[in-house]
Amino acid sequence: AQRVTQPEKLLSVFKGAPVELKCNYSYSGSPELFWYVQYSRQRLQLLLRHISRESIKGFTADLNKGETSFHLKKPFAQEEDSAMYYCALVGKGAQKLVFGQGTRLTINP
Amino acid sequence: ETGVTQSPTHLIKTRGQQVTLRCSSQSGHNTVSWYQQALGQGPQFIFQYYREEENGRGNFPPRFSGLQFPNYSSELNVNALELDDSALYLCASSLVQRTSSYEQYFGPGTRLTVT
Numbered sequence: 575a576q577r578v579t580q581p582e583k584l585l586s587v588f589k590g591a592p593v594e595l596k597c598n599y600s601y602s603g604s605p606e607l608f609w610y611v612q613y614s615r616q617r618l619q620l621l622l623r624h625i626s627r628e629s630i631k632g633f634t635a636d637l638n639k640g641e642t643s644f645h646l647k648k649p650f651a652q653e654e655d656s657a658m659y660y661c662a663l664v665g666k667g668a669q670k671l672v673f674g675q676g677t678r679l680t681i682n683p
Numbered sequence: 684e685t686g687v688t689q690s691p692t693h694l695i696k697t698r699g700q701q702v703t704l705r706c707s708s709q710s711g712h713n714t715v716s717w718y719q720q721a722l723g724q725g726p727q728f729i730f731q732y733y734r735e736e737e738n739g740r741g742n743f744p745p746r747f748s749g750l751q752f753p754n755y756s757s758e759l760n761v762n763a764l765e766l767d768d769s770a771l772y773l774c775a776s777s778l779v780q781r782t783s784s785y786e787q788y789f790g791p792g793t794r795l796t797v798t
Binding site: 660 | 687716723724727733773787
């Protein structure tokens, strides 16, 4: 079964502090992993994907196949990072994105 | 280049009625996917259309059906509405090519309330 788990529904950190949003997945194979973000009053948009290995807005995420995790990290949080974050996977040859429940990140000034 | 648009923005229906939601894909995209997002949950895949044919379906009953048109716009139809169908319905378009990775562009959603 394909499943994405985001254990924290809410996460609050202070501006300038490091932030880590956790994501664990269950999939028998090699999925493609994504992080999507939804800012207030905006649509869901792609933040980053594991195959591109890039850093977007200071965020990075490393796929750990041993731990089946894809945690999202940023060393110094900024107020504009406050948003809803969703981890998602696509199985090889599959058509659908499987989303986690999401984590609401709040950056306090 | 225009983004994904959806209509209507909000909709209120009565249990047992039928509803049609519409989506206009991003220019140049050939695939559209529909998702249901209940309050406090992540989006759940309903189905996908590629070149006007269904190309995968999630765990939704047959009363959820769809269409994709030659201009790649799409409709989601739901018959015999139930209270649990109340949710945000998201449309996402993508350009599926053999060698490209899978990036979907989402619309703003249609908020459906069933009373």
